[in-house]
Amino acid sequence: MSAQSTFSQTPSYRVRLSSTKEVAAEEALVYEELKRTITLLETVVKTNAKEKIPRILRTTSKLRKTLSVAQLQQAVEQLLPSQNVSKPVLLALLAKIENKAQAAVNEAQASASKDQDVEMTDASSSEVEAGTSTPATVVLPVVDLIEVEIYLFLYVLAALMKYKLNQEALETVDKVVARCQQFNRRTLDLFQAKVFTYYSNIHEQFGHDLPAIRNTLLSAHRTACLRYDEAGQATLINLLLRNYLKDNMYEQAYKFVSKTTFPESVSNNQFVRYLYYVGKIQAVQLEYTESYTKLMQSIRKAPANTAFGFRRTVYKLAIIVQLLMGEVPERNVFNQDELRKALAPYLQLTNAVRVGNLEDFNVVLSQHGAVFKADNTYTLILRLRHNVIKTGLRKISTSYSRILFTDICEKLALENAQNAEFVCAKAIRDGVIDAVIDHENGWLQLKETVNVYTTNDPQTAFQRRITFCLDVHNEAVKAMRYPPDAYKKDLESAEERLEREKQEEELAKEIEDEMDEGL
Known part of the structure; x- marks a missing residue:
């Protein structure tokens, strides 16, 4: 053997x-x-x-x-x-x-023999x-x-x-897909979904021609919908989303998500992947709040003791989305043992955004640009430049009542005073700071800071937390597992009891009739 x-x-x-x-x-x-x-x-x-x-x-x-x-x-x-x-x-x-x-x-x-240069022992002969x-x-x-x-x-x-038998793998998986499509059997659905997973992975790894398999996946998804094959629908939706995202076709992926419905009664692994893909699409489409919600759901539903690579990928994207929302991730996220090394560049990035130092942000971007590009988060990170500037302006507004544009240029590491004036004008329009630009004198006149507790901001934040807790509770209730047809046990026992009582009545009646005949 x-x-x-x-x-x-x-x-x-x-x-x-x-x-x-x-x-x-x-x-x-x-x-x-x-x-x-x-x-x-x-x-x-x-x-x-x-x-x-x-x-x-x-x-x-x-x-x-x-x-x-x-x-x-x-x-x-x-x-x-x-x-x-x-x-x-x-x-x-x-x-x-x-x-x-x-x-x-x-x-x-x-x-091994070349490196170690030792003689074979009796143990190795037994292995042979x-x-x-x-x-x-x-x-x-x-x-x-x-x-x-x-x-x-x-x-x-x-x-x-x-x-790595590339050509054989490509030819074989095409034949297996064609073979599966010749049959319409419900017992074949899960195996067919597994085959399409290999079909996508093999063409992605060896064929590198993702548009060529897209029509096949779309056709298979339509067939799965017509056959009410929920496992096939879930698998093919995730494969199509991965196919779109690999080619950076975010607009098509967004339309595909809006036109399809992900089945509920599927495996948790497929649902977790779907949440990650949708969260990534929404992040690119500037829907940061919805994206962050999907990503956190994906993290919570993912296996806790396995799938560390998947959790690292989701955490990287979730950190960027949270920064784009204007929030700072908690430090314990970066201190997890399985995430500490992978999230080290993102910790430096978070510190630069939190401080509002554009110079530190550019340094981190230049040092870890290759890592960010490999993680496919570089485009989203470039959007953080405006957040860094806004954070710096917000800190300046709390420290100064009036400041020259040249000083703002120096503090935020901008190119010149004119750029600083443009940045301040945009921040005033977006409501980041409450100030007036004095173009003639070349300074920014800041208004008196308003106590945040006199506004509706605390109420809005508190309502957001309440909604989050209620959503977590509802998801936990929906995720609870119950044995199939558990409610039928009581019904069956009641039916059996009625049947037994009926038999006892018939038996008693027969005994009574026999006694009457004997008398």
Whole structure:
């Protein structure tokens, strides 16, 4: 048996176990798990129990780490009938994957021996014996189901991506999509959604031709809507939004969001992605309040102990949006262990915006410009320049009753006094400061500061906090999980009780009749 796993060069149990018998026993357990999964899938298709399909997909991630190429080849040979058109395609692809994996292992071993320059020990020879063991003897029954065929293709597509078999991955995923579209079966919906995820990722990673697949995704979304396939709708909406955003087509993405409705009864992961994409679109469209709300919902609903990369990405965008709203993020956001290093440039940016120092802002922008561009937040950060100037002017207005434009130019690091006058005029128009420009004398005459507690600002801020708390409460209530048809238990017990009482009455009547006849 080949020592390479479909998704790792060496299965995890080969590292943990040294005995050939132990490895063989572990391989038999892995193959038995695959058999149970296929049996469950066959039962699901026959009984139309679609609610069990997510359980099958969850076991896929576990099997990826332990299932080897040889085991997958054996499964394809045993499961698919000889007349199946996809069987030779799968076997040919698995052969290429095995060759690629073996080449990667040989290269890694050569590199290790060159670096360490040590002799092979008995332990390494036992590993070789384990790598050449025979496949498990568990026999899988022949199953002529399109669901099983697509399920096997999912393993192959993931392996093609891992080993960078670009052309094979592009050709295979196109064939699998065409194969799925030949069938109209509700038990295939979740597998088809998974296939479209691979379709988008493979074309994005290897094809780099996003407009070419956009029509296919749009057509598939229309079909999913007509078939009431909510899982397919959610997946395809997110894939289309990602496709639009990769090409910076924010206007088209905004229109697409306004014309579609995201289904409610979908997985939490899809909903979290949707919230992030919509928040990013709204941020570009200057809808900062709505964008910040969506991003914070995405952070709260995302898994707490996993998906650290996703949470880092959302936090970066949320910090920029919060700064654009004129607010300063809390310090504990930057002090989280998994975020501290990634958010270090954004902490410096926040300090520059908070102080209102345009010179520090330009320094941060020049030092970390490459990081901001890689994070795709550079365009939004450029908008913060006006916020920095406004913050500086607001601080000047609280410190001076009258100040020359030349002094404002020096304090805000502007180019000249004329620019300072223009900036002050715009700030007065926007209501940032309450002042009068004296053009003849070249200064800014500031009016007396009004006590903020005499205005409606505290009431507005308090109302905003109350609304936020109520929204969090409503979302928590909606997110509570209840067993399906739990309310029917009481109804069923009542029906059973009535049936039992009816039977008891009939039995009592029969006994009474028998007694009358006896008398």
